[in-house]
Amino acid sequence: MRRVRYESTGGPLFMEEAPVPEPGPGELLVRCAAAGVTLPVVRKVTEAAEPIALGGELAGEVVAVGEGVSRFRAGDLVTGMCFGHGYADFAVLNEAMTSPVPEGADALDAVALVRSGLVAYGALEAARLAPGESVLVTAAASGVGHLAVQLARARGARRVIGAVSDPAKADFVRSLGADDCIQYGDDSWGDPVDCVLDAVGGDLLTPALAALAPHGRLVAYSSGGGTIQAYDLLVGAKSVIGFQMALIARGRPELYEQWRQELWRLFAEGAVKPAVHGEFALEEAAQAHAVIETRANLGKVVLRP
Structure with missing residues (x-):
């Protein structure tokens, strides 16, 4: 699969070939359809002492599940937080940090909204x-x-x-x-x-x-x-x-879920409409980061593997 990474603080982003990861216990393997680009990740690329895996929110189709996963199966459209490599064709999500994308919404909606x-x-x-x-x-x-x-x-x-x-x-x-x-x-x-x-x-x-x-x-x-x-x-x-x-997600998961449900309700009613500034290919990850760095975006910046 294709994956984006970098080798030194502030260094250029580049594409590489990498093995498709395998989901461990409690994990899902997802074919990435959309990945959000956020200011915290952009800042870490330019400021962190050591290179980090480019992760964050993503959405896509479940292609495999690890041992103990009970809420999802192959074919489900899901969204969640990736703490590993998310700028990639495939990524691993933890079941506890993953939620379904409801009918009437797609991966782009999910990444821009949730x-x-x-x-x-x-x-x-x-x-x-x-x-x-x-x-x-x-x-x-x-x-x-x-x-x-x-x-x-x-x-x-x-x-x-x-x-x-x-x-x-x-x-x-x-x-x-x-x-x-x-x-x-x-x-x-x-x-x-x-x-x-x-x-x-x-x-x-x-x-x-x-x-x-x-x-x-x-x-x-x-x-x-x-x-x-x-x-x-x-x-x-x-x-x-x-x-x-993060404190809400880890410490009060019931509240996190309540807020998520309310967001989708407002989306379904048309009260909240996420805007996407631009859709960038994986090869254009550096351009997507530049949009965030220069504060040029109007809404969400998204990678579309």
Whole structure:
């Protein structure tokens, strides 16, 4: 089979031939139909001390199952998280981290919706967004952000604002249901909001916190780091909440499943429509990474083996 990998930090991605893996106990072998390209993986390629396997969310058809697998069989269309090599013709998924793709949806829908949608849904849960409240979403055109905008609207937000790095993304963000779209460098981010969902971090945390109304909540789910001054929290009785999807998936699988079912329900009703920025062949993995690195994407970036 074909597989994409690299040999040194920041090194070029290249194609190689590799044996088709065999599923172990509790594992599924899947013929990859779509694999998501995410900022955390792109960052690891450029920053991690040692090369990593290029994994992440993927979807495809089950071709074989390992010992003890009871929920799936060959021919099923599934989606899940791959912690090994996912930029490949075939990949191995753990049964516990895999779910079926319902009728009426395909592999592309699943990769664009499930993992990114779960992060967006979980961030809104962490923010305790109530109907009638206002929310600002940073990286609003990203794979997670564009779903967060739609989910906030579906949950009854009174006002939804998208924040982006490039004004060229504004029309896309408004088409998702945002009332307005601002740029990170704007002098003012408009009227204060009840919640901010931040996927950027770094220097953006300060204006994100300033955008909150008194008693507002900032949910940070970025891997970009950053620092907040305690005084900036005290003067407005504001809160900062950290959110990580992996802790929910590992520690509260019943909640993870509940959120997943709700995502598919909203998808079936047309309340949430995942957008795909581009479909890239395996040979084009470097171009797909470049789209993420330059923040050029409008929605999800996907590899199509």
